[in-house]
Amino acid sequence: MNVLCWKCQGIRNPSTVDGLKGIIPLTIPDIVFLSESRCLQRVVERLKREVGLKNFIVVDCDINQNPNGRMSRAGGICLLWKEDVEVSLLSFSKNHIDVWVGGVNSASRWRFTGLYGFSKAEDRHKTWALLPLKVSHLKPSKSDHLSILVEIRSVQVEVRRKKKRWRFEGYWLQDEECGEMVRRGWQSSECVNDFMKVCQKINNTRKVLGEWSKLKFGILKKEIELTRSKLAVFYEKAQGSYREEECKVLQDKLNDLHLHEQQRAKVMWLVDGDQNTSYFHQKVCNRKRKNTIKGLFNEEGVWCSRDSELEEIVLGYYGSLFTTSSPKNMDIFASLFQLVVTSTINEELKEFSQKKKSIVP
Known part of the structure; x- marks a missing residue:
């Protein structure tokens, strides 16, 4: 199960939505936690349809009036998850969402707490003390904050590299x-x-x-990936060696490359429309879910999920299914059925087959 966490700095920004749409197909998260969403529930309801996630929990952002009379938004968090994932809410506030993931009687049930840290430096240790995890950052997209991917496995999974199927794009x-x-x-x-x-x-x-x-088309994708890799280096460096000017140049280049990629697909975009994004994404997810074997019971009734165990169960089943048990007294069994092809007809068929072979050059 994959969990994607991202401080997105406003999900109402179209560029941020495009960035999220680009990350989800690459990481295939089951759960997505967004902090600093700066939006209300109705915006998340529209977002979940666009990214193909069925369920969500939203804590609305704060809307304040500035001294100049303008309205500003701050904070806001939300949790989205797939249809086949069972989530139970424990508690929530403006800075966290705490849930159980999995059924009540499930052996793989676990707890997830999405946190939006306090802005004051003296309070940050309180936030991180609740999450003693080693996290890894993904490469940057269209925000100056890196998204975080946490991979959780209940058992050791054997991963085999599969040959990519050729498809007409x-x-x-x-x-x-x-x-x-x-x-x-x-x-x-x-x-x-x-x-x-x-x-x-x-x-x-x-x-x-x-x-x-x-x-x-491969050159453009490689250029986008190369720029993201270079940009990731700046976020990993210490503050003293951080060169903001070069980072901004790379960020602008990445935005231009994404824009070029979108313009290249403009004709298809106008035909399909943004409203179809959820439909196509859900169709792909349903096909993947339908074709996925998560586990099988062996002959002893034990649930198996490893690739090596699944292979042994399948080979054993079909091996016994198509292997003869060498039954005896087959003549008695065959005599129960009426004879359709007589010996005479069989000889005529053999003769016809031999004549056909002699005609073929």
């Missing part, structure tokens, strides 16, 4: 070169057999499109 169709790449791949075939020729054409087209996409 919809955004390829928005590029004029896509049609030419398909024609180039489809024309290259040297097979004589019609069936094998079609198979080779499909395979060649797939290779051409893959190489073209890597050169055409």
Whole structure:
């Protein structure tokens, strides 16, 4: 289970929402905690639909009137989580949300407390004393605060690298070169057999499109990742060696790269619309959830979740299913069924098959 925590500095900012949409597909969090949201409940209700999270708890921000008459927002926290995650609220305040994660009788039930630290330096130790955790920061996005990822595992999980499945990307169709790449791949075939020729054409087209996409679109993604990595270095350095000017240059460059990426997909964005984001995200989540095997019971009735255990259970089941038990007296069993293909018909079929083979060049 993954938990994403982010001091987002105002979730009403479109750039912040775009940054969150970019982080969630990469980290696939089950729970998201946002502090300094600077918003009310109705904003979070709209946000959860956009990022594909079903449930939420909100503590509204403070709205104050400044001496100049303008209204300002401060604070605000919220907790969002997936539909298949069970969360029970324990307590909350303007600085924390405390919940149980998991069912009452679940062995893997655990407690999560999302904190929004006090701004005064003399009070900060009180906040961190409640969380004796070693946290890791993700690479920066569109905020000058780093998001935090906490990975929690109830058991040791064996991770196997899976080969990425080839897929035709919809955004390829928005590029004029896509049609030419398909024609180039489809024309290259040297097979004589019609069936094998079609198979080779499909395979060649797939290779051409893959190489073209890597050169055409892969450079921008690598540039964004490289800029995020460089920007992360500045946040990890001590305050004395922190060069704010260079950091700002990298932050502006990252914003420009994100803007260019959005402009490249502008046609598709206008067709699909922002209102479809939740639909597509939920569709992908449902398919992933449907295709995921979290565990199986073995022959002794013990629940197993490790990859090696699952592999052994599946191989054992289908191995016994398709392995003969060498039954005896099969003639008695077969005599119960009416004979359909007689010996004469069987001989005629053999003769026809031999004639067909002699005709084929």
